[in-house]
Amino acid sequence: MTATRTILVSGDHAAPAVAAATALHAARQGRRTVLLAADDPHRTLDAALGVRLESGPAPFAPGLTVARTDEQAAFRHALGEIGGRLKPALDLLGADPLDPEELTALPGTARLALLRALPEADADVLVVLAPPPADLIATLALPEQLERYLDRLVPEQRQAARALRPLLAGLAGVPMPADWLYEARGKAVGALAAARAAITAPGTSVRLVTSADARPFDELRRIRTGLALHGHRPDAVVVHGVLPDAAADSPDPWLAALARSRRDELAALTADCEDLPVLTTGPAEDTLEAAADRLYGAGPGPEPCPAGPWTVEDRLASDGLLVWHLTLPGADRADLDLVRRGDELVVGLGAHRRVLTLPSALRRCTVAGAGLHDGVLTVRFAPDPGLWPR
Template sequence: MRTILVSGDGAEEVAAATALHHARQGLTTHLLAADDPHRVLDDVLGTRLTDQAVRYADALTVARTDGPSAFRAAIDGLSGVLGPAFDLLGATPLDPEELTPLPGTGQLALLRSLRTVRDQVLVVAAPRPAELIAALALPEQLDRYLARLLPEQRQAARALRPLLAAVAGVPMPAEWLFEARTRAAAALAEARAVIEAPGTTVRLVVQAAAPRAAELRRIRAGLALHRLRLDAVVAHRALPAAATGSADPWLAAHAVRERDTLAELAAELDVPLLTSRQPGPALEAVAEQLYGGAAAPQAAEHPWWVEDRLAEDGLLLWHLALPGADRAELELVRRGDELVVGLGGYRRLLPLPAALRRCTVSGAALTDGTLTVRFTPDRDLWPRGLTEGIG
């Protein structure tokens, strides 16, 4: 399955053209509007979208996420396991008509859609980049919280719960809590499988008249920190190529500046820069401008890997590719067996590879978009018999 998350200024039109392009290649395609409160995609398609998929063209269905419905469905699914808790507290559950979406409901609706669509290609008119990154990072964060609050060891001890309660003198979690944790973990695993799949990529849309390269670099770094694959940047609604030769001096000068700015942006990027041009033509023409007969854009590979330099320098080096990262916005903290990495408004807790957990951090450097963290083996923790060759 191919999943393309289109985010940025003009994402709705680009997402619609992208979906139409794949459908015309004979691939069953689903176009999904996520976080589109003002129904921009409805206007682009000329049809009113609901949470029920409808056919728009051959091999192409369209729908929108429905935050309130997703929230009510989640509460309905938990009503059985939450019943004992309500009874214990003497509380009365809310009626479905009383339920209103909470902050974050849109993110949960998007994650739910990612793991339920079964077409060959899923194209999402996604939220703005910061909100999209937060939504895609949510399964990993929630899974971490579940592991801390209800670890697997406690689940494994369910059969011994009465005995443990008697020995410890404190009540153990009830069965419904373990069941809820199991269901939540399974749903999070399904969402993470889609997000981390090789076929899932992000396509950023910028306005050709003002691409804001510095902002794009920060978004790029946030995507890289969460290992989200960027496959292309779309410069949307650029002036026609002929505008550089216009008889109007203002228009010609503006077109030349725009052309030069986009050329500089293309030289800086490690992914293709696609261009759609004004005036806004039909979706078929936008798809032709963006993709034509070319192969689908491929995400650039930015591996993270550990380099063994024990024999030469007594070090292990962890290389983290973070294109777009700015040293001034970089924060690093070692916390037990994790490395906390902050980049501006983005933050992630990275579990250390097994070998690095036996080391101490001895330095770090950010060079050409790659963060290199230096680790020195701790002789008290390093396997006996291997310390003689260190350093």
């Protein structure tokens, strides 16, 4: 079974049309394709396709199946995992449990629904109309964050002490956690691992969509930096609403001036994105097929571009230092927040934050300085004489 190619399409109001055109293009190339609407409360993808999407998969075109994530089902599933455990407590309090029909998904359930749907996709290509970029970055970071919380709150090592639990409870004078808590932890860890595997798979990438008149230079830099911080890199930027080349020679001076200005902005955006492909669509494509042809032609489309992992440079012989490098394209020094916390390095960039566990060699070092230059964060570590082997 071949690995699924997952494309997370995120951006402004044109993202639904780009996602639909991307999925249609993949299906026309003979690949089994699923188009999934995630975090789409206003059914914008329904309007782009001209059909009403339901939680169950439905055929749309040869080789193309469409569906949407079900937040209610995801919420009920999560609550059902602990509902039986809560019943004795509710009975003790004299409270009636909620009926399934009463349950309303809480904020954040859409992220969980998307994470649950990614590993379950049975397709050659999965195209997802993803949440806006800020929410998408938070969603992609969620499995790693939750795994870390579980390790701190319910450490796996405690499960080895089950036989000693009655003794420990007597010594501590308080009841120890019940077996169901560790069972729930095991299920949660398995689900998070599956979601994280789908997110970090080599075939998973993000495709950003922006408007030609938005001048999104700073915004795109921040989005790319946030993605890079969590180990992701866009495979392309789609600019929609690009005027045709002939508009620059229009007899209408206003239209000609606008077309030349947009052309210069597109050239500047292409240069700013460096080696990242920049694709374009017109102000209004007649059909999804026309949009797919303009975006991808007869080729397969952009390939995933995994973000480079952090690296450690050994300068012990020359400078007595180990230098930790993390590529963060577009990062601004003013947004950077860096904290050493025990064996971890907390890296903050504006609204985005990630806790990275240091490799064993760096744990025995002290931070000697840090810098951000040309989109690369470097942290210099000096060996701690009390911990470093002679």
